[in-house]
Amino acid sequence: MKPAGSNNKENFAKDPSQALEQLMESFGSTVMKTAYFYTGDRHLAEDISQEVFLRAYRNWNSFRGDSAVKTWLTTIAINVCRDKMGVRMFAEQPTDPSQMERGRTINVEEEVLRRLQKSVILRHLLRIPLPYQEALYLYYYLDLNTREIAEATSSPEGTVRNRLHRAREALAREMRKEETINEGHGE
Known part of the structure; x- marks a missing residue:
């Protein structure tokens, strides 16, 4: 099944x-942002980004375009992150991409990211x-839709749907837990 819209290979140079x-x-x-989500390290995320685009360049002609270009690149990014991080990836918590340190110049995107950093969710x-x-990040x-996430993470689509469902439940529990704590402290 070919992806629809501007995200398919035909819309890019040969x-x-x-x-x-x-x-x-x-x-x-x-x-x-995906590399930073997995690594929590700006410099490592930059190295991974370069590696992702190097792999994309090397494999552009063999990419058939069966998936959206964004899904293909996300798959490469996830795989490079997993390769670089190895077991350590699962020992550390992913980092909010909005917490990426930037230069001193502030633009609209950075302001939005700063606000996301403060987000309760x-x-x-x-x-x-x-x-x-x-699952929630992707x-x-x-x-990405569940099919694209399944492809990017090499997981069955049913597993992705299950993870999304459980992730939403876990997130709701975490939020309720804090509400209960705050109510107990009179906030």
Whole structure:
């Protein structure tokens, strides 16, 4: 099944060099945020982003376009993160991509990311198990559907739907838990 819209391979240059430039322009931020989500380290996320686009460049001609380009790049990003992080990935909690340290220049995107950092939901998200964090991140932050998440994480689609369902329940429990604590303290 071919992806619909501007996210399919036909909308990018056939030449890998030209396609690379388009990919970096269109998805550079997504890849960087995904790498930072997994690593929590800006410099490592930058290295991983470079590796992702290098792999995309090398494999552009063999990419058939059966999935959306965004899904393909996200899959590469997840695999590179898992390769780089190894077992350590599951010992550490993913980091909110909005907490990425930036230069001193503040723009609208950075302001939005700063506000997300303070978001109650994100604070709670980081308290639930990693597979649930991953599912919610890919679904809500990257706007991937369950089929695309399954493809990107090499998981069955039913598992992804189950994780999303359980992640929402776990997130709700975490939020209720804090409400109960706050009510007990008279806040």
